[in-house]
Amino acid sequence: MKLFVIVLLWALFAITHQTTTQDNCVCEFISSEKSFPHEKLKTVQDSASNCNNIITPQKAFVLKSVLLGLDRRLPQLEEDVAVLEKEDDGELYGVLSLHVIENELSEIQQLIDKLNSTASEHKRLSDDTAQKLEDVQEEMQELETFDAMQVVKKQQVNQRLKRDLDRCKNGGLHPIPQPTEPTEETCPHGQLLNVTGPRVFTAGEYPGSYKYGAWGRDPKPEAGKESWYWLVMMTSSNIYSNYVRFYSTLSALIVGVSVPGNIQIHASNPTTNTIQGPNVVLYGGALYYNCYNKDAVCRFNITTKTITSLELPKGTRYNSKANFCHLEECYLYTDLDLATDESGVWVVYTTTQDFGNLILSKVEEGEVLTLGQTWRTSFPKRGVTNTFMACGILYATRFVNTTVEEIFYSFDTRTGKENFNVGILIHKMSPNILSLNYSPVDQMLYAYCDSKIVSYQVLFQKGSDSYL
Ligand SMILES: *[C@@H]1O[C@H](CO)[C@@H](O)[C@H](O)[C@H]1NC(C)=O
C-alpha cells in the first residue's frame, strides 16, 4: 500500500516536473470536491439568450416566454450557488441556500420540459436553433447531477442542524430576527427613475381568452407562499369574476400549471360580493377588489374564504361611470383601482362632488376594513389609462400609441405635490393595459394587457436588489 502511494507521488512529481520550466515551480491543486461549473452555466445562459434573440415572438411565442423564464432563472441560480459556496458554514446558512437552489433547479427543469415539448411542436424552427436548445437542456441536466451529489452530501448536515435547532429551542434562545417593515414615511428606494422590460411576457394558461384581468405577487405573503403568483380574469362579459387562480412559482405560471388552482369566492358569477372590474390586488393573503354592483371595496380572505367590505364615500362613481380612458376607448368597469405599495393597500376612484378628479384613499386593513386618509388631485380620472402606487406616490399613465404608454403624472402623498411631467415610457406588448400594479417585494410592475401577462422592472434612485 505504502509503495503504491510512493509510486503515485513519484509519478505526480514526474508529471509536474515535466510541465514546468526550470525557473517556475507550478503546483496543481486537485480538489476531491467537484466545484460548481460556473463557466458551463454561463455558456448555457448565453445560449438561452442567443436563442431568445434568434426566435421572434411571432414565430414562437411560447418558446420566447419560456426562454425569458430561463434567462431570468439562470443568473439567479448562479448567484445563489456562488453564495452557497462562499457562505457555506455547513450549518444553517448552507442548508437554507441549498434549499433555495433545489427549488430553482426544479423550476428550471419544468421550464426545460416545456421547452422540449414546445420545441417539437415548432418544427418550423431551424435545426440550428433546435440543436442549441438541446444543448442547453443537456447541459442543464448535467448541472443537475452536480446538485444531486450535493444534496446527498448535505443530508447529514441537515440532520445535525435539526438536532442543533432542537437544542437551541430547548435552550430558550430566540435567534430569528424580525424583518424591518418599511413605514409610510420612509421609502427605501428613493425616487422612481425608469421602467424597463418587459421582463415577463406570456400568454398564460388561457391564451387570448380573457381580455380583462390582473396578476401579480402578494407583497405581504403568508408563510410558505412567498413565491406564489396570482391571476384573476374577468371570465364573465369581460366585467365579472368569481375566483382567483394561484401558481406556486413564476415558471408554473408561464407553463400554465396551477397549483392549488382556483379559489372560489362564490359559485355564481356575478353575485353579491364577487369581483367587478380588473383592477384587483392581493395583499396579506386577501384579495381586494370592487364588489359587484356596489360602490365598495371587498376583501376576500383566501384562508377563511370570508368577505369583508368597505363602503366608499357617498357620491363615489361606480358601475362603469368613471372609467380609465384614452381617446379611442374607455376600459369598462374600471371605476375602482386597488393598489399596493410599501405601506399597504390603496384605492383610487372618483366622486361626483370631486367632478371626476382622481381621489386616493388609504385602505386600513384591520379586522374591520376602514378608510384611512384621503387625498384629492386636480387630474380627471377619465384622462388616465391606469394608476399605481409606489413609495407613497400615486403614478398615472396615458396612452401614447399602440406600442408606448407613458407614466406622465404623479401625486406625492407626503407633500401633496403634483407633477404633470414625469415622462417615463412603458414599452407595450399589446395596445391596452387593463390593470397595472406595483409590487414592493420585487419592485416590479405587473400588467395585464389584452389577455397577456406582462411585468416590468421599476428602477429607483437607490437601486433595487431583488431579482426573484
Ligand atoms: C423530449 O420530448 C420527447 C417527446 O416529445 C421525449 O421523447 C423526450 O424524452 C423528451 N426529452 C427530455 C429530455 O425530456
Ligand SMILES: *[C@@H]1O[C@H](CO)[C@@H](O)[C@H](O)[C@H]1NC(C)=O
Ligand atoms: C429607461 O429605460 C429604457 C428602456 O430600458 C431606456 O431605453 C431609456 O434610455 C431609459 N431612460 C433613462 C432616462 O434612463
Ligand SMILES: *[C@@H]1O[C@H](CO)[C@@H](O)[C@H](O)[C@H]1NC(C)=O
Ligand atoms: C384571514 O382570516 C384569518 C382567520 O380569521 C386571520 O387570521 C387573517 O388575519 C385573515 N387575513 C386577512 C388578510 O384578513
Ligand SMILES: *[C@@H]1O[C@H](CO)[C@@H](O)[C@H](O)[C@H]1NC(C)=O
Ligand atoms: C409611439 O410613440 C413613440 C414615442 O413617441 C415613438 O417612438 C414610436 O415610433 C411610436 N410608435 C408608433 C407605432 O407610432
